[in-house]
Amino acid sequence: EPEVTQTPSHQVTQMGQEVILRCVPISNHLYFYWYRQILGQKVEFLVSFYNNEISEKSEIFDDQFSVERPDGSNFTLKIRSTKLEDSAMYFCASSEAPGTEAFFGQGTRLTVV
Amino acid sequence: GIQVEQSPPDLILQEGANSTLRCNFSDSVNNLQWFHQNPWGQLINLFYIPSGTKQNGRLSATTVATERYSLLYISSSQTTDSGVYFCAGPPPGTYKYIFGTGTRLKVLA
Numbered sequence: 683e684p685e686v687t688q689t690p691s692h693q694v695t696q697m698g699q700e701v702i703l704r705c706v707p708i709s710n711h712l713y714f715y716w717y718r719q720i721l722g723q724k725v726e727f728l729v730s731f732y733n734n735e736i737s738e739k740s741e742i743f744d745d746q747f748s749v750e751r752p753d754g755s756n757f758t759l760k761i762r763s764t765k766l767e768d769s770a771m772y773f774c775a776s777s778e779a780p781g782t783e784a785f786f787g788q789g790t791r792l793t794v795v
Numbered sequence: 796g797i798q799v800e801q802s803p804p805d806l807i808l809q810e811g812a813n814s815t816l817r818c819n820f821s822d823s824v825n826n827l828q829w830f831h832q833n834p835w836g837q838l839i840n841l842f843y844i845p846s847g848t849k850q851n852g853r854l855s856a857t858t859v860a861t862e863r864y865s866l867l868y869i870s871s872s873q874t875t876d877s878g879v880y881f882c883a884g885p886p887p888g889t890y891k892y893i894f895g896t897g898t899r900l901k902v903l904a
Contacts, residue, residue, distance in 0.1 A: 713890065725838070725881065725894040738891050771836050780890040781825055783843035789836050 684708045686787035688774050694793045695764055703759045703790045705774030714757045715775040715784065716749065718742070725773065731757065732780060764794045797822045797886045799895035807901045813870045816880055816898045820863040824884030827858050828892070829867050832879040841867070841880075872902045 687706040695701050707714050716728040730737040731749055748760045757776075761768055774787040798821040808814055818827070826845035830838045842849050842856040844865065849856055853872075858865040865882055879899050883892040 715891070717892075717894075719836075724896055725883070725892075727891040727893070730891055738889060740891070773838060775892075777890075781885065783826075783828065783840070784892060785840060786830070786838040789838070791836065 684785075686774055686776055686785050688772075688787035688790050690790060691788065692791045692793075694795060697766060697794055698763050701761050701764055701792065703761075703772050703774075703792070705757045705759075705787055706755050707757055707774065707776030708785060709755070711776035711778050711785075713737075713777045713780050713782075714749075714751070715777075716759045717773045717775065717786075718770040719773065719789075720770045728759070728772075737780070761792075764792075766794050768792060769794045797824070797893050799882060799884070799893050801880075801882060801895040801898050803898060804896065805899045805901075807903065808872050810872060810874060810902055810904050812872050812902075813868070814872060814900070816867040816869070816900075818865045818867070818882035818895050820884065822886055823860065823863060824886055824893075827860075827865050827882060827884040829856055829865070830881045830883065831876075832881060832897075834878060838881070869900075872900075874902045874904050876900060877902050 689704045714731045719725045729739040729743045771789045775784045777784045800819045802817045829841040844858045846860045853870045855868045879897045883894040
């Protein structure tokens with residue numbers, strides 16, 4: 683069964699460093715998302731991406747964050763200068779079209795020290 | 796913005812028991828999904844259910860969109876059902892999923 687794949691599964695980084703989280707969405711899907719979940723809290727929307735541009739973004743998604751689809755299969759989230767409060771589980775998701783069922787990856791647990 | 800409330804917040808069951816989890820939306824949503832977050836943190840799709848009723852094995856779900864709620868039924872619970880259950884949906888005019896507060900379920904052997 684097709685699935686969304688995220689790498690790495692865990693990443694530890696020093697405060698101020700840049701990190702890139704990678705995702706391979708389901709191959710025929712056109713709509714991509716990033717969400718995050720701080721430990722013990724609910725899942726929060728960060729950004730959606732469609733037709734090679736950002737479709738929507740939340741207040742959390744400030745200038746420190748960027749997304750890119752560098753080729754036909756990968757979708758990345760970059761955090762330029764990580765802060766302690768960026769520590770969270772980051773989920774990538776994809777759907778066939780806007781508003782259809784979204785499928786989530788297994789998550790990347792980011793720890794900023 | 797839209798609020799998504801889930802009840803109960805915590806639930807402890809003996810193996811074999813049945814349960815009903817509820818999801819209330821403060822505004823209409825275009826569609827609704829239920830997820831199970833397992834102890835490793837993975838979000839597993841359970842149901843995509845904008846309206847009506849669906850069943851998958853021991854689990855079933857009902858969404859009454861006009862009344863802005865959805866129910867998830869778990870029958871004959873097993874220890875592997877433990878974890879956090881989330882409902883989520885996008886409000887009208889947007890495709891971003893707003894997640895509920897979650898129900899933390901623990902099934903005891």
